[in-house]
Amino acid sequence: MEKCIVKKALNNNVLIAEHELYNEVVLIGKGIGFNRKAGDLLEPSLVEKMFILKDKREQEQYKQLLPQMDEAIFDTIVEAFEIIQKRTQSMLNEHIHVSLTDHLLFSVHRFMKGMSIKNPFLMETKTLYPMEFEVAQEVVDIVNQSLHINLPIDEVGFITLHIHSALTDKELSEVNRHSKLVSELIDIIEQELHLQIDKESIDYMRLIRHLRFAIERVKRGEMLGENPKIALLLQMEYPICYNLSWKLIKIMQNTLKRPVDNAEAVYLTMHLQRIQNKG
Incomplete structure (x- = not known):
């Protein structure tokens, strides 16, 4: 390991050091700060x-x-952090060391005080980011076992967003906004079609993933390529779903502050029609 010089011991097991390649680093080890x-030169072992x-x-x-x-x-x-790095096999964005540490610390303290926060976007988050959700579940299990507490399933959803943010190098606030937008769109679909969507169904998963990728396409400015004949056919055959798709597109445009390709209405209409048929 390259040379490290101690800058400040934060406690017995953590210190800040000057690294010859990476400048300031946080080093962890049993008794490392004692x-x-x-100015001390640190033994790499x-x-x-x-x-x-x-x-x-x-x-x-x-x-x-x-x-x-x-x-x-x-x-x-x-x-x-070791679990996240191992399961995702990725170099995590450095922001997660601060943001997730802060979140977990706050969650544990909140639990100790008998407080809990419901996660209104839990099902959408699970469907949007299934791999990250699985890793987050493992993180919550470890925290619960190690600290003898019982953090609720809602925490898995919150931690999922932190992991996704770190893996994609997106700001957590942006990931949260997109998750909230998808949840809002699902609420509107249920209201407009007067039904409760089965959150375990394959049609729901397909709809959620379509919305996720539609948001990403809008952010990147990608176009799907419009087919006016199919659009006209869907408008005539499924007017309720077609009109609803445009309502959803307008909400996406207002929230993302970007234009949404007209062709998105075609694909959304087909997803909505499947949902309505099962409702």
């Missing part, structure tokens, strides 16, 4: 894990979070 002073936090603001946020954690919580959160 009796360390600024003591380092178990290293986080690179290039953003100065995030470095400061992480330093502020550490004193709020006892050793059990800290070890559990480090284990959670």
Whole structure:
């Protein structure tokens, strides 16, 4: 391992160091911070894990979070990151070290106080990001087992968004907005078609995934290519679903502040017709 010089010990097991390749890094290891002073040269064998936090603001946020954690919580959160990295086989965006640490710390403290937050987008999140949801479930299981608590399933949904944000290098706020938009569109579909969609059905999964990819196409400015004959046929055959598809498109345009390709109405109408037939 390259040379590291101690800048500041944050506790017995964590310190900030100057790394010859990565500049400032967070180093973790049993007893690594004990009796360390600024300027000490660090023995590489003591380092178990290293986080690179290039953003100065995030470095400061992480330093502020550490004193709020006892050793059990800290070890559990480090284990959670190991699981995410191992299961996704990806180099995680550095933001997740701050944002997910903060979220898990807050969730554990909230649970201890008997408070819970419902996740209104849970089913949509599970369907939108199935791989990330599976990993998040494992993270919650580890936290619950290690700390002898019982975080609810709602937390799996919140953690899923953190993982997806890190894997796609998207801001968490953007991932949240897209998840909220999909949930809002589903609510409108149920209201307009006067039905309750079966959230376990294949048609629901297809609709959710179509909405997700439609949002991504809009963000990228991609066009599907319009077929006026099919559009006219659907408008005549399925006027309720066709008109509803345009209502959804208008909401997408207003929320994303981007134009939506007219061809999206064709595909949405077909998805809506399937849902209506099963309703």
